[in-house]
Amino acid sequence: MRSRSAPVTAGDGARVEDLGDDVLLPGLVDTHVHVNDPGRTAWEGFASASRAAAACGVTTLVDMPLNSIPPTTTVAALEAKRAVARRSAHVDIGFRGGAVPGNVPALRSLHNAGVLGFKAFLPPSGVDEFPPLAPDRLETALREIAGFGGLLIVHAEDPRLIDGAPPPTGPRYADFLASRPRAAEHEAIARLIALAPALDARVHVLHLSSADALPLIAEARREGVRITVETCPHFLTLTAEEVPDGATEFTCCPPIREAADQDALWAGLAAGEIDCVVSDHSPCTADLKVGDFGRAWGGISSLQLGLPAVWTAARRRGHTPHDVARWMSTGPAAPVGLDRKGAIEAGRDADFAVLAPDETFTVDPAALHHRNQVTAYAGRTLHGVVRSTWLRGRKIADHGAPTEPTGRLMERQARP
Numbered sequence: 001m002r003s004r005s006a007p008v009t010a011g012d013g014a015r016v017e018d019l020g021d022d023v024l025l026p027g028l029v030d031t032h033v034h035v036n037d038p039g040r041t042a043w044e045g046f047a048s049a050s051r052a053a054a055a056c057g058v059t060t061l062v063d064m065p066l067n068s069i070p071p072t073t074t075v076a077a078l079e080a081k082r083a084v085a086r087r088s089a090h091v092d093i094g095f096r097g098g099a100v101p102g103n104v105p106a107l108r109s110l111h112n113a114g115v116l117g118f119k120a121f122l123p124p125s126g127v128d129e130f131p132p133l134a135p136d137r138l139e140t141a142l143r144e145i146a147g148f149g150g151l152l153i154v155h156a157e158d159p160r161l162i163d164g165a166p167p168p169t170g171p172r173y174a175d176f177l178a179s180r181p182r183a184a185e186h187e188a189i190a191r192l193i194a195l196a197p198a199l200d201a202r203v204h205v206l207h208l209s210s211a212d213a214l215p216l217i218a219e220a221r222r223e224g225v226r227i228t229v230e231t232c233p234h235f236l237t238l239t240a241e242e243v244p245d246g247a248t249e250f251t252c253c254p255p256i257r258e259a260a261d262q263d264a265l266w267a268g269l270a271a272g273e274i275d276c277v278v279s280d281h282s283p284c285t286a287d288l289k290v291g292d293f294g295r296a297w298g299g300i301s302s303l304q305l306g307l308p309a310v311w312t313a314a315r316r317r318g319h320t321p322h323d324v325a326r327w328m329s330t331g332p333a334a335p336v337g338l339d340r341k342g343a344i345e346a347g348r349d350a351d352f353a354v355l356a357p358d359e360t361f362t363v364d365p366a367a368l369h370h371r372n373q374v375t376a377y378a379g380r381t382l383h384g385v386v387r388s389t390w391l392r393g394r395k396i397a398d399h400g401a402p403t404e405p406t407g408r409l410m411e412r413q414a415r416p
């Protein structure tokens with residue numbers, strides 16, 4: 001971006017790239033990506049996911065511990081993932097561990113092996129091999145994780161309130177929405193807020209969909225509770241009102257809610273009450289997106305579209321590229337301690353996304369690098385074309401085409 005302060009002079013021997021009127025952003029950090037590799041590679045793999053990331057300005061990707069087989073709940077499973085990922089990493093890749101019933105003894109060794117926090121589910125996850133934690137097990141896992149200074153990231157929906165809601169069935173989105181009440185999010189987040197300070201723990205709320213919980217989180221933070229929260233491009237750009245019947249490419253949990261929630265989430269971002277925006281890219285094969293909301297796989301595919309989707313809505317609401325960089329690069333890097341990522345400054349990696357902010361394109365799923373061409377954004381015209389992506393000073397994608405894979409696998413950085 002054209003600087004408003006004094007022009008910067010390149011040092012001796014520095015390479016100069018003229019970006020014209022394009023905007024230079026710090027490389028995006030997407031800490032919520034389900035790569036599914038190994039085991040469900042037909043859904044997504046490290047090669048395809050990291051190509052999609054590079055094509056769209058994401059230079060750091062953090063993989064979720066579930067939907068791959070095995071899930072990342074042991075050090076052996078982590079090493080199995082790393083073995084696959086290192087073959088074709090187009091961007092830097094880190095890994096979350098999983099906290100599931102019975103793996104408390106493995107948590108510290110996963111932490112020592114470098115995972116960037118632990119994910120737990122309160123409701124069922126959608127896959128049998130990654131069961132949720134009941135309240136007593138949640139407390140035990142969180143106590144263990146707090147003991148070594150780790151981070152617990154939580155799918156925060158209360159299972160009892162979901163069980164008490166009408167089950168989803170059929171092609172109507174309104175029925176699906178009613179099956180995942182906002183009170184379930186509120187209740188689960190309230191429980192985390194009560195638990196974290198009691199155990200001197202640090203927690204992170206994944207994919208906030210209901211803005212109802214924002215005042216609760218803001219109040220807890222004012223009182224010193226160590227809680228961070230993310231939301232996702234689909235909650236910021238798509239609304240329940242516009243989901244056509246049977247359009248299960250829009251299904252995820254918690255669900256896309258009404259426009260009023262979306263407005264409140266934007267207000268939360270603007271106020272700094274929401275820390276970051278990450279994709280929750282959770283793809284599947286097309287056959288699992290049947291037209292019945294009770295049976296379709298829940299997950300939205302958006303890794304390669306996060307930046308233009310968010311930027312399109314952000315600019316309409318009067319936000320700047322600086323805001324987007326804060327939400328999609330600086331914000332996600334901080335809770336996982338990725339001190340070399342998340343900003344353009346001396347001492348950090350030279351990771352960049354070069355964005356043409358006023359240019360538009362229409363989403364053609366067939367043109368995406370995702371393994372499967374199913375996405376809720378199909379046919380939408382978005383602002384913001386990523387011209388190039390740079391990782392540690394080397395161009396890793398040019399006009400959407402990834403170059404040679406030069407990504408590295410990342411481990412948690414020890415804090416002083």
Ligand SMILES: [Zn+2]
Pocket residue numbers: 032034064280281282
């Ligand atoms: Zn997810």
